[in-house]
Amino acid sequence: MPLRSIFAGLLAAAQVPEPLPPASGAAIQWRSPASCPDRGALLRGIETRLGRSLRPGELGVDGVVTVHATPPLYRLTLRLRAGGPEERRTLAAATCAALTDATAVLAASAVAARAPGDPLVGQANAPAVPEPTGARPHGKPPGATPASGEPEGAGEPAGASTSPGEAVEEVTPSEPPAQNDPPVADREPGPADAPVSVPQTVEERALEPVEPAPPPDEPARRRALGGFVRVQGGPEYGALPGITGAVGLAAGLLWRRARLEVQGVWLAPRTADRAQGEVRASLAAAAIQGCARLGRGRVEVPVCGGLELGGMRGGARGVPDARTTTGLWLAVVAGAGVAVRLGARWSLTGALQLAGTLVGPDFQVIDPGPAVRLFAPAPVTGRLLVGVEVRLGDPR
Known part of the structure; x- marks a missing residue:
């Protein structure tokens, strides 16, 4: 155990990516320049916003941060999976810390969207997940757990998840319907059935998808x-x-x-x-x-x-x-x-x-x-x- 602590301290001092998965068992791969926050900082940011430790197999993150000569200086290619289809995003920011914080928000939002019983935020300075109102399918009361043999997340409205490879906003599932509401198939869809976007932090709102930079000798700019x-x-x-x-x-x-x-x-x-x-x-x-x-x-x-x-x-x-x-x-x-x-x-x-x-x-x-x-x-x-x-x- 002392040798492991010494080895971990040397890695942190060298600011190199950690080769081992975090203690929580979450599959997090984070490759970034030596001056950026490391994978441990990303894991702490996710668990702080989630309000608890990650469970084994609950979250998969693969992020690569690169440095460019022209603004925005730092650019992130992110692959994210939280029990559902994989999402891919490309973000950019003036600082590497902003990309790390944005990844923590996206990861915590994805985990919370897959587990409605867990709060998205465990701290006062983290964003809260809005609770939409509307029809509750299958007559399940709020907070009810899935029946035996029923897969977790059953009854979620279509559109609450993302298609593989698309860079879209994360969404949270709608609450289960009330007992006296008619089945979803027997009524007209309303505004409450629309997917709900996860609130963005200040850092995430500052991020924009990266557009390929034009070559320095592009004729239109000369x-x-x-x-x-x-x-x-x-x-x-x-x-x-x-x-x-x-x-x-x-x-x-x-x-x-x-x-x-x-x-x-x-x-x-x-x-x-x-x-x-x-x-x-x-x-x-x-x-x-x-x-x-x-x-x-x-x-x-x-x-x-x-x-x-x-x-x-x-x-x-x-x-x-x-x-x-x-x-x-x-x-x-x-x-x-x-x-x-x-x-x-x-x-x-x-x-x-x-x-x-x-x-x-x-x-x-x-x-x-x-x-x-x-x-x-x-x-x-x-x-x-x-x-x-x-x-x-x-x-x-």
């Missing part, structure tokens, strides 16, 4: 479209003489798997020094690009492609009759980058862009003598751009 603005800059090589700096502003639209952006860029002036003279050139252009949004979570990898149109302005120095002119710039732009989310709206971005020149200016000295090229853009130019992006709603 924004269909978002937007962004990005400021960026970095080194550029090939479009102007030598290495220069590029600054730009981009804005566009966001979908779950794609983005469309308009990007403006300006390349700082650079000078090409030749024996015939020098030319100083700069570039201003705008591009429209479509991008695929790869990656998930905090890291996104946009892969983009589009067209860039602009003007390259150049002016010669040290050349007779030099003048400043602006030439057409048209290029195919392709690139890949990475965006790391720093918050709900902010991202740090980096991208490598390549531009293939389709149309570009050619700065030459043509007088006196044959034409001499001072500068022309490279067939392929490259930019490494780093920036900060603000997202105005993101459907991902």
